[in-house]
Amino acid sequence: DAKTTQPPSMDCAEGRAANLPCNHSTISGNEYVYWYRQIHSQGPQYIIHGLKNNETNEMASLIITEDRKSSTLILPHATLRDTAVYYCIVRVPGGSEKLVFGKGTKLTVNP
């Protein structure tokens, strides 16, 4: 699975959009990008995933660059409850089961 790079921390004002970047410059053509988040020592929670098209669901939007070497998770109207560690992972579905979580980005939403 390709390696990802994320900033260790970010801040965002409540009500504003939070844009979390992820670099995956060695991603291969059949690897998907997945995002999870972990709120204060709870179990991680799936957010969204995508291959090459932009994706949106009730939680967030995922923007993947055309060359697929990076992506951005967008929380359109961040709330205090979005304060969490966000993990970006790339992998091939059905590939290695050794799903590796890095250190992620600690997002702090400020009132």
Next chain:
Amino acid sequence: NAGVTQTPKFQVLKTGQSMTLQCAQDMNHEYMSWYRQDPGMGLRLIHYSVGAGITDQGEVPNGYNVSRSTTEDFPLRLLSAAPSQTSVYFCASRNWGTGGGGGEKLFFGSGTQLSVL
């Protein structure tokens, strides 16, 4: 559905003691796994299973044992607890072999906080 249920939520052991962390899921997921998380670290994979009777090692398997006798349950055994095993443990499950990327969503339990003195 209850999802993924872990017990106990908290546990304190003395060095050398053994214990079993329980994990159960009611989503009929073939794949189950155990992670540990240490302060400031990401999650590290201990063991995983892709079905009853099938288990394999992850990144940090030493000191832990697993078995999978049913689809629902995937217990993690600490054979002789050591202070280095003080950590938060998470169990996760998902469907196995579903194509299109969507079947890869992992569902996590709420964790077990273990302290080994």
